[in-house]
Amino acid sequence: MHILGVSCYYHDAAAALLRDGQLIAAAEEERFSRIKHDFNFPANAIRFCLEQGQLAGKDLDYVVFFEKPFRKLDRILASVLQTYPQSWKVFRESMIGWMLDKLWVASTLQNELGMSRDRILFSDHHLSHAASAFLCSPFDEAAILTVDGVGEWLTAACGVGRGTDIRLTKRLEFPHSLGLLYSTFTAFLGFEVNEGEYKVMGMAPYGTPRYVDKVWKLVQQNSDGSFSLDMDYFCFHHSTDRMFNRRFVGLFGDPRPVNMPFFTESTGYPKYFGEKPSDYISKCRMNEHYADIAASIQRVTEDLLVGMAKALHNETGLKNLCIAGGVALNSVANTRILRESGFAELFIQPAAGDSGGALGAALWAYHSVLGKPRSFRMEHAYWGQEFSTSEISSFLTSQNILHHEAQGTDELLDRVTTHLIQGKVVGWYHGRFEWGPRALGNRSILADPRNPSMKDIVNAKIKFREPYRPFAPSVAAECATKYFELDGVAQQYPLRYMLYVTPVRQGQREALPAITHVDGTARVQTVYREQSPLYYALIERMGQATGVPVILNTSFNLRGEPIVNTPPNAFSTFSRSEMDCLVMANFLIEK
Numbered sequence: 351m352h353i354l355g356v357s358c359y360y361h362d363a364a365a366a367l368l369r370d371g372q373l374i375a376a377a378e379e380e381r382f383s384r385i386k387h388d389f390n391f392p393a394n395a396i397r398f399c400l401e402q403g404q405l406a407g408k409d410l411d412y413v414v415f416f417e418k419p420f421r422k423l424d425r426i427l428a429s430v431l432q433t434y435p436q437s438w439k440v441f442r443e444s445m446i447g448w449m450l451d452k453l454w455v456a457s458t459l460q461n462e463l464g465m466s467r468d469r470i471l472f473s474d475h476h477l478s479h480a481a482s483a484f485l486c487s488p489f490d491e492a493a494i495l496t497v498d499g500v501g502e503w504l505t506a507a508c509g510v511g512r513g514t515d516i517r518l519t520k521r522l523e524f525p526h527s528l529g530l531l532y533s534t535f536t537a538f539l540g541f542e543v544n545e546g547e548y549k550v551m552g553m554a555p556y557g558t559p560r561y562v563d564k565v566w567k568l569v570q571q572n573s574d575g576s577f578s579l580d581m582d583y584f585c586f587h588h589s590t591d592r593m594f595n596r597r598f599v600g601l602f603g604d605p606r607p608v609n610m611p612f613f614t615e616s617t618g619y620p621k622y623f624g625e626k627p628s629d630y631i632s633k634c635r636m637n638e639h640y641a642d643i644a645a646s647i648q649r650v651t652e653d654l655l656v657g658m659a660k661a662l663h664n665e666t667g668l669k670n671l672c673i674a675g676g677v678a679l680n681s682v683a684n685t686r687i688l689r690e691s692g693f694a695e696l697f698i699q700p701a702a703g704d705s706g707g708a709l710g711a712a713l714w715a716y717h718s719v720l721g722k723p724r725s726f727r728m729e730h731a732y733w734g735q736e737f738s739t740s741e742i743s744s745f746l747t748s749q750n751i752l753h754h755e756a757q758g759t760d761e762l763l764d765r766v767t768t769h770l771i772q773g774k775v776v777g778w779y780h781g782r783f784e785w786g787p788r789a790l791g792n793r794s795i796l797a798d799p800r801n802p803s804m805k806d807i808v809n810a811k812i813k814f815r816e817p818y819r820p821f822a823p824s825v826a827a828e829c830a831t832k833y834f835e836l837d838g839v840a841q842q843y844p845l846r847y848m849l850y851v852t853p854v855r856q857g858q859r860e861a862l863p864a865i866t867h868v869d870g871t872a873r874v875q876t877v878y879r880e881q882s883p884l885y886y887a888l889i890e891r892m893g894q895a896t897g898v899p900v901i902l903n904t905s906f907n908l909r910g911e912p913i914v915n916t917p918p919n920a921f922s923t924f925s926r927s928e929m930d931c932l933v934m935a936n937f938l939i940e941k
């Protein structure tokens with residue numbers, strides 16, 4: 351039986367294909383369309399999934415959309431009416447979108463896939479989130495928490511999963527949203543909403559959470575974990591282009607100018623920013639103030655999530671927790687939930703945001719609607735498109751690109767290890783691309799984490815990113831506890847997907863300066879031989895050569911672009927950056 355899950359028209363669009371309950375393919379549309387966070391109908395991702403399953407649309411038994419369009423329309427109409435006339439613009443713009451796409455999603459799916467209407471199902475947005483985590487987790491029974499900006503009416507939900515059954519018993523409704531609270535601060539701090547949330551998280555350790563009391567004026571939490579926002583400070587419920595209002599500015603001061611370079615006295619002024627400004631010190635103070643605000647919203651977000659998880663733990667008494675929704679990508683908060691909520695183990699799948707809804711919708715239909723038993727567990731994130739050695743070879747030859755073909759894996763690993771130790775930055779491209787926003791060793795940029803200047807080198811050469819963005823370490827799973835504080839949790843799944851942030855052990859921080867964040871933590875990825883044989887072998891080889899089986903891993907893309915998919919994408923990114931070397935399958939290209 352073949353089931354295709356589809357999510358689109360809001361955040362990241364995606365498709366996922368199940369065959370008899372086993373995942374065959376899952377991919378976000380942005381990798382094909384090259385539009386970051388592409389939310390349009392995922393025609394390319396669907397085509398890829400069908401090709402991977404060697405199917406035509408008519409072969410599908412069911413197509414499942416990740417939410418119910420009419421329920422969402424209902425929410426928009428109701429909130430527009432409550433805030434009319436301020437909300438007139440929202441209403442007009444939403445209606446254009448709804449009339450063009452959203453209400454016609456069933457006919458679009460019918461036309462694109464050539465299937466009858468009775469084989470198209472609709473899940474609920476938060477049920478899709480819940481299913482996307484629980485139904486591919488290792489747990490037969492677990493508590494479930496979903497938290498996002500908003501999906502249909504809901505902004506959070508919790509309940510219990512048992513076998514193939516999911517019961518979401520508590521719900522929080524729009525506009526009371528933790529995702530939108532965090533996004534409001536993302537906008538206030540001068541970043542793009544739905545894109546800059548990682549930056550807020552990266553900026554927070556440079557500040558002191560001295561405005562926590564002020565943030566608590568915006569939000570109140572109840573003893574059952576639920577919370578409410580004081581809407582007098584916000585305007586996201588009636589505006590298309592503003593998240594916060596004058597009262598909010600009265601509390602926190604002027605917003606941080608968009609595109610203002612971030613540096614503080616502790617980051618220093620990176621050379622690639624150009625000449626040091628004459629008012630350097632006052633700019634540092636200004637950024638420190640905003641870092642304090644970032645630290646404050648990050649702290650309150652963590653406290654709210656820990657409060658929700660604690661209440662859920664008390665209520666269910668269960669050992670395990672599955673989390674999904676965009677907020678589950680806050681890896682700093684995840685670690686605090688793990689340590690403080692009472693749950694012994696967490697499961698989060700790599701595409702925890704709305705793209706993951708495609709997977710959840712398909713899993714929900716197969717297990718919860720059709721009652722089929724579970725047999726799939728998500729052991730890795732490599733569900734995207736792959737290009738064969740001969741496809742890569744013909745691309746290189748057709749473009750007259752000078753390259754060296756390694757004679758076997760040993761030579762390849764030796765050469766790459768030598769490059770890394772010499773301080774070179776390597777594009778590393780092989781196998782199927784990753785599901786979710788993180789590069790996990792198949793579409794990655796790699797460097798030596800022992801080199802104290804490597805953070806600046808990679809930032810300057812490759813990413814042109816702000817200096818506070820930390821780079822993540824990939825570590826051989828068996829050695830993870832030697833370098834990182836992971837006692838008792840080193841086997842947990844979120845580590846495979848870089849979804850925990852944990853302290854680097856005292857005494858190892860000096861050995862790993864390029865992946866240790868300013869607060870002594872790192873966003874660790876544990877790598878297993880069975881799931882990532884080639885990447886694991888490279889990390890192991892680095893361990894043999896340097897004594898440290900850790901590699902700096904950042905996503906293979908330039909600032910503002912999606913992670914690379916095809917060989918031409920990879921080569922173009924390599925050419926436009928100052929990366930030293932590109933490895934595609936067993937081909938090496940050097941500058």
Ligand SMILES: [Fe+2]
Pocket residue numbers: 475479498499500501675676703704
């Ligand atoms: Fe969502």
